[in-house]
Amino acid sequence: MAKPVQLTWLTGAQAIRLHDAGLRPPRGPFAYALVCDVRDPALAALANLALTDADLADERAPSASARTHFRARRSLLRALAAAALGVSPTSVRIAYDSDGAPRVDGLPAFVSVSSRGPLAALAVASSPLGIDLEPFDASAEPVDAVLHPREQAMLAELVSTARARAFLRIWTAKEAYLKALGRGFKRDPATIAATCEAAQFSIDDGGPAPLPVATFAPTMGLGDLIVACAVTA
Template structure:
């Protein structure tokens, strides 16, 4: 899995994820959607040497983005936006990406987590929990995006294990699935530290 940081960069191979820091501060869901789709179109056009108007992005009924044009690409796309940071992931299998801010100054909402995840965070020093929660939650959201369900799946219904600073493992007993992903800390355009997670699933 490859991380890139500019809309002008192309990936030598897929899967790949782009974390693009902008100065934008979208104030609503439609503004966030417009920002990420605009940057995703530019990125896809550059990646595949196309004109921007040759690229069209749609959505499944549940909200997962689709590459409508060029037709027949058979590629999977995932998008996220948080505080001006735009994340784009492309793969030849189901893919999910998410970015989260650190909620400093307050105790993370541990009650929404799987019991194994709560134990992970409760074993950490209080000061380190906001960062760990942001990393864990970005991994959880990336996973449900890759599934195509979003959080119609209850967040406590599967478990994420943080494997060091840059990797995580998902255990989903409901689906009999175990999958691994990667995490990166990055800055947005306003220089806040963000946690980004990226996962690619097998088709089954």
């Protein structure tokens, strides 16, 4: 059964400052997330690591700016995983599994990535995890095809901006969960149900207990973002 593990949010440049200050991973399970603009000057040193041929082979970006963002994301992801593991970023190699999920080759860490232009949500943990980032869009209409009937019923009771925000929060929570499973949209998102009580989200996937999902609204001048992270154990 999936169980939650400790989740520590490190936002913006804080992750890097803590690393520079000698942050070492705890002995127990770890989970870190970095939500940032990859162009942030505070991150420049870690966003410009020399990439390997394997990193560059993963680049599928269609435009020059998208390639620049991919390279910075990949560099930061390796740096974040290295910080969590207490190893050099040069020893962290990222690969993809057959379903497209990123993984760390040969080291005991799991990673997940989400991005929108230069904005990135990167996560590393000692258990499989998923992260998703969506900019808030007040005009977002619920898409019934991706929603569980219980979610559709809940959203039908809301109007306008509240409905748009609730839909996007549900959507990020579900996408984070599906990434944690390593399946992405190969799994039908309508078959799982997100519920929200107070600030806490959970996902019901038919198992004995729902899995908690952390949802997070960064407040460091990155705009109105919704971020969700699911960690399994």
